Amino acid sequence: MTHHRSVTVGAHEVFYREAGDRTNPTLLLLHGFPSSSHMFRNLIPLLADRFHIVAPDLPGFGFTKSPPRGQFDYTFDALAKVVEGFTDALDLTRYAIYVFDYGAPTGxxxxxxxxxxxxxxxxxxxxxxxxxxxxxxxxxxxxxxAPTQANRDAIRSLLTLEATKWQYTHGVPDESTVAPESYVLDHALLSRPGNDEIQLDLFLDYASNVALYPAFQAYFAEKRPPLLAVWGRNDPFFLPAGADAYRRDNPNAEVHLLDTGHFALETHVAEIAGHIRRIFAPLS
Structure with missing residues (x-):
């Protein structure tokens, strides 16, 4: 059974999904653009017998209630601080992180x-x-x-329903396997008043993530945590080379490329769950 809850983190009411026994290893699932914890709806039941699972909605996404733009800086540093506060609020002290898209630089x-x-x-x-x-x-x-208004307006097309649907269906061999409520819900939540400007702010701040790539890579090389990279090889934004590169810094990383697109859980959830159970269930 998946529970749908909220917890106060500073000025935020963070919505999250939770399942499983807290005595089991915890998985912290971090979604990306343009989705929410809803993207994990099919994965959670496949893992909840062996893991304690928590999946929050980031500020600006899903059902999390956050201050409006101007009262909160929508940057990746700020998102990470909210997630850090979320883990404190739930008293999570040891966990594996599942990161997707924006969830990666946040996690x-x-x-x-x-x-x-x-x-x-x-x-x-x-x-x-x-x-x-x-x-x-x-x-x-x-x-x-060049953060001009013209360049800002040029990427508003990424916030349309057509663009969101395309992110779900591009590179998927059989589009009928993608549930339409996935991209329709994403678009509805992205379309809340003022949310478009929040998303454009995050597009601009994504440059800060690229600047941190060397620090992330140094962490992989020094700490070498158990690492599974499972990737939709037809992703229009993140290429398979990004998955293979993990092995450069962490030779023990396991990489699997799947014949699907950006939202690999929509089409390969059972396969991904199998890899997670095999690699991470022994952790304690």
Whole structure:
């Protein structure tokens, strides 16, 4: 049974999904753009018998209630601090992190801040290497180089329903396997008043993640936590090279490329769950 809860973290009411016995190893599931903890709805039941699972919605996403833009800085540093406060509120002291898309730079900041607490990493299309960035980032990178209103407006198209649906269906061999409520819910929550400007702020601040890539890589090389990179090989934003690169810094990393796109859980949830159970269930 998955429970749907909220907890106060500073000025935020963080919505999260929780399942499993707290005496089992904890998995902290961190979603990415444009989704929420809803992306883990099919994965959680496949793991809850062996893990304690918590999956929060980041500020600006899902059902988490956060201050409006202007009262809270929507940056990745700020998102990571909220997640850190969330782990404190739930008294999570040791956990493996599952990171996807925006969840990667958020979770990796947490690992840098509290390395003794992170006992493993599952990266599902969660990038930490420049070679993992595709040409799909070109318009956003143009905005990094010149944060003009024109460049900001040029990437508003990424917030449309069509763009969200495309992120779910691009590179998927059979689009009928993708549940339409996934991208429709994402779009509905992204379309709340003022949320478009929040998302554009985060697009701009993603440059801070690339600047931290060397620090993330140094952490992988020094700490060498158990690491599983399971990747949709047809992802239009994060290339398979980003998955393979983990092995450069952590030779023990296990990499699996799947014939699907960005949202690999929509099509390969059972396979991903199997890898997680095999590698991470022995952790304690």
């Amino acid at each position: 990796y900041r947490l690992a840098l801040s509290r390395p003794e607490r992170v006992i493993g990493i599952i990266s599902q299309n969660g990038n930490a290497y420049e070679e993992g960035l595709s040409d799909g980032w070109n318009p956003i990178q143009a905005y990094w180089r």
